Structures are given as structure tokens and as C-alpha cells.
Amino acid sequence: MPNLRSDAWYAGEDRNAYIHRSWMRRGVPNSAFEGRPQIAVANTASDLTPCNSHLNEVAQSVKNGVYEAGGIPLELPVVSLGETNVRPTAMLWRNMAAMATEEMLRANPIDGVVLLGGCDKTIPSLLMAAASVDLPAVVVPGGPMLTGTFRGVPLGCGTDVWRLSEEVRAGTLSQEDFLLSESATIRSRGHCNTMGTASTMGLVAEALGTVIPGTAGTPAPDSRLLAAAHHTGSLAVQLVAEGRRPSDFLTRASFHNAIVALAAIGGSTNAVVHLLAIAGRLGIDLTLDDFDRIGSRVPLLVDLAPAGRFLMEDLHRAGGLLAVLKQVEDLLDPSALTVTGKPLVEYLGAAAIWDEQVIRPRPTPLLDEGGIAVLRGNLAPSGAVIKPAAASAHLLKHRGRAVVFDSIEDFHARVDDPELEIDATSVMVLRGCGPKGYPGMPEVSNMPLPKKLLEAGVRDVVRICDGRMSGTAYGTVVLHVAPESAAGGPLSLVRNGDWIELDVARRTLTLDVPTEELATRRHSPEAAAGYAAPGRGWEKLYVEHVMQADTGADLDFLIGSSGDQVARESH
Known part of the structure; x- marks a missing residue:
């Protein structure tokens, strides 16, 4: 194991090391401070972020994996943004969540981090933070909910709310029937089951290389998500041992592949703003024109709401993201690496489509050109x-x-x-x-x-x-x-x-x-x-420093990476 960042807190016999160790001795053995990587589990679980409320269970599987691999897991609650509840809009605090997470990762005695997100702004903010602090990092997406049905018809949360509410206003659906559907919409733990922003960002995070390939899109209640979380915890220890950081594998090629994936899955337009912001933290010159140049003419292969018929549970059983990427492998940049150290394209060899209604083969796409147009x-x-x-x-x-x-x-x-x-x-x-x-x-x-x-x-x-x-x-x-x-x-x-x-x-x-x-x-x-x-607080800071949508709507003073070094140590 190389020299650990956490040694700056725990190693030695002086007063500061004594203080740091003694306050952390809440039942942990002496060996916890003897060359074992300290792995933060940045957890966006919150009862007020219903899509992420199950992440405490996922965090425990991550911690088990960290400990099994010889690390010390440390749960770190971070700012959580619930899309359905936060007013006036969760996007107002994406940059704040990213900044707060970055500062907590830098300020604490940790050597690596596992990022747990799900609801729309949580994965983008976590990735922005990880890109800025550049500690070894890997993402576990919380996964979509299972499909709910109402009177025998599958419901896509979000999409069918918009559709049914319009039918009420049109006079073709009664208010009583509309409200009856409410209890059927959210069937289980997990985020939206349509190809909304949460699903899109989980899949795009995998296409970027920040998720263990084959994980994103696993439904939240699926036991395989906990197995993947355990494996991810173990990988985090390996990342520290090998010194592999986001800046080592998040390259322009990674964003090329993310844009191809975004088009092929028919992903949310919100991914454009988030990818631009993440790239800005890395110093990668990504522009709106790249989305059009790379992705606009990629075929749409996934028949999911809101653009299609099916839902995220169907995409998972049909083969998931890797099966989609296999169909457009010739459009991917083969040089892009993943958090595992291997190229993304190495994971596509055995990826097969198991339901060609959900994932269309390349010769018979849902649309010939499915990407975002600029x-x-x-x-x-x-x-x-x-x-x-x-x-x-x-x-x-x-x-x-x-x-x-x-x-x-x-x-x-x-x-x-x-x-x-x-x-x-x-x-x-x-x-x-x-x-x-x-x-x-x-x-x-x-x-x-x-x-x-x-x-x-x-x-x-x-x-x-x-x-x-x-x-x-x-x-x-x-x-x-x-x-x-x-x-x-x-x-x-x-x-x-x-x-x-x-x-x-x-x-x-x-x-x-x-x-x-x-x-x-x-x-x-x-x-x-x-x-x-606004006259005070975060809103005032935001309005004075936020940039425009074409550059990711980040704050102007947060562009670029600041690294993991603390400016001044405690004395």
C-alpha cells in the first residue's frame, strides 16, 4: 500500500495524531489506523429524497466490501436533493451540493470515496465534486423503481403524471380516476422508472466510466444491486492502492462515449447541462456543438418512455446499457477507460439483446437519429x-x-x-x-x-x-x-x-x-x-456567479479542479 493521504491525520506520535486517532476510536481496532485505506461512503440517502431513501441499505453493502478488501469504511452524509419536494427547484442547489461534497472530501482524513446517488441532481453533484477534489472515486447508482400498474396498464412515473393530468384538463379523464392512479405510480424504492434524468445520469455515469460496467440501471429492489455495491466497496480500496483517480480515466474520450450513450438511450436533455458542468471541473473543453456533432445522428435504440413504450425494469431485463452500447460500438471511442482500469469497449463482447422490442438492433432503430439537437x-x-x-x-x-x-x-x-x-x-x-x-x-x-x-x-x-x-x-x-x-x-x-x-x-x-x-x-x-x-444567502451567491446553460450552469469560481490538499492543517 502506498503512502496514504489519511496518514497526515493518523500517523505518528505527536499531539495532533493522538487527537485524531482517539476521537475516531469508537470501537475500531488499532489496525484501523495502520496503513488501511480510509474510504468515505458519500451517501445522499434522505427521507426527504424519496428516490434515495434506500441508499442506507446500499451503503451497508458498500461498507462490507470496503472492510473485506482491507479498508475502513466511513459513511459521510452529504447534501441530498429530492427533485419532487425541493422548492423552487433542485437545480438551484446542484452547485452547492457539489461544492459542499468537494469540501468535505478534501477536509476529512479519507483516501478514496464511493459515491451513492440516484435522484436527478445527486449523481451530477457527486461527480462534479469528485472531479474537483480528484480522490480515487467510484459511483453506485441507486437504481430505478419497479413498474407500477393501474387497471392493468404500466405507469411511467413522471411521464404518466404529465399525460394523465392533461387528460383531466381536457375532460377525457375524471379527477377521481386521476387520484386513484396516485397510489399505483410509485411501486417500490428507487428513482423514476422512465428515461428521465435520474435514469439517464445513472446510465451516462457508467458510459463515462465512473460505474462498474453492468451496474447502472439495476432496479433499486434487485438484490444484484447490493452485490454490485459490495464489489464497488472492494474496488474503492483497490483504487487507492493503485493510485487511480478520476483525472486518470475521465478524458475527452469518456465524454464522447457518454454522448453516444445519451443519444442511443434517448436520454434526458438535462444530461447536457450536467455533462458540461462535470467536464468544466476536469478542464475538458466540452461544448454544445460536441453534443450535436457526436450524438445527434446516433440511432435511438431504446423504446422507453417518454419517447417510447417501455420502462427501466424492461431495459434491465432486455440487456441493459451494455447491450445498447454493443449495437453502436463502432461509434464509441475505444481508448476511453473505466474506473476498473479497463476500456469500456472490453465489457461489450458478450453483451446481448434479450428483448428486441425494448432494445432495437442497430438495423431497425426506433429512430435513425435520436440524439440531442443543438x-x-x-x-x-x-x-x-x-x-x-x-x-x-x-x-x-x-x-x-x-x-x-x-x-x-x-x-x-x-x-x-x-x-x-x-x-x-x-x-x-x-x-x-x-x-x-x-x-x-x-x-x-x-x-x-x-x-x-x-x-x-x-x-x-x-x-x-x-x-x-x-x-x-x-x-x-x-x-x-x-x-x-x-x-x-x-x-x-x-x-x-x-x-x-x-x-x-x-x-x-x-x-x-x-x-x-x-x-x-x-x-x-x-x-x-x-x-x-435575492438579498442574502446561497441564492445571492448563485445569481451573482452562475454561468449560462451552454457551459453547464456551474458557478464561475468552481471551474477546474482544486485537488485534494488542505490549504492549512490543524495545529
């Missing part, structure tokens, strides 16, 4: 994204008149107004929902349609927003518009009735207003009145 134009000079797989094909090229909402409150107040001038050809525009404006870039871009359109049978129109949308959502939604309106972006110049043109094939988003006229327009004072203006 749009540019005078309405999004720094870029915007759209998920064609979740959109309506007939709207991917569209020209319509803008119906503008200056804030999410303005939207809720007017969307069902019978006098609202809107029809099926209109383009709904919502601003004030970007990183600075809201703050935190909430998941509101997939605006519910006006009731009068729903009653007329309309189920999709083009929607444009500087916020995000849930990975479980669907529709022809252009989101992450940058710069956002609160940062002076042209979204703030749009007026009701302006013509907007969307052409996904040409990758353009255009406000059809002469440049000369735009130059004379004022930024919307109504929108500005709703922008966040």
Missing part, C-alpha cells in the same frame, strides 16, 4: 437544445406566431384564459426561467397546453423557454435557450405575434424580425420585474 439563430445566439425523439415529427419544421409569457406566474395566470389568442400553429414562449432569472433554471419548459387547445384535441405545440424540462416529459420543446432573458438574451425582446421559425434539420431557431427593429426594442420590463433579486 439549435442556433438570432433567438439563441449561444445555443438551445431540443430532443427530437420526444417531439412531434410534424412540428420539427414549423413557423408560427409567438404567444409570450413573462414568467411562470404569468403563464399560470393566463394559460387557461378563454380570451388567450392562441391556436395549434402558435409558438408558446416562456422567459425568466434561466439560471439567473428564476433562479435555478426550473423544469417548466414543457408548458401545459391551454385548456381550450386540449379540448380541441391538440396535444402538442412548439414551446420555447430558457429553463429546463423534466427528463420524464415530452413534446416539441426548445429549451436551455442561451443567453437567458435575465442575462440580456434576445428572448427578452420577443413580442406577442412575432413570427418564429424552427427548423431542427437545419439546426436553426429564428425570430423573424428585422435586425434593425430588434436593435430598437427594449428588453421586456414585465419580464425584468419577475427576475430573481
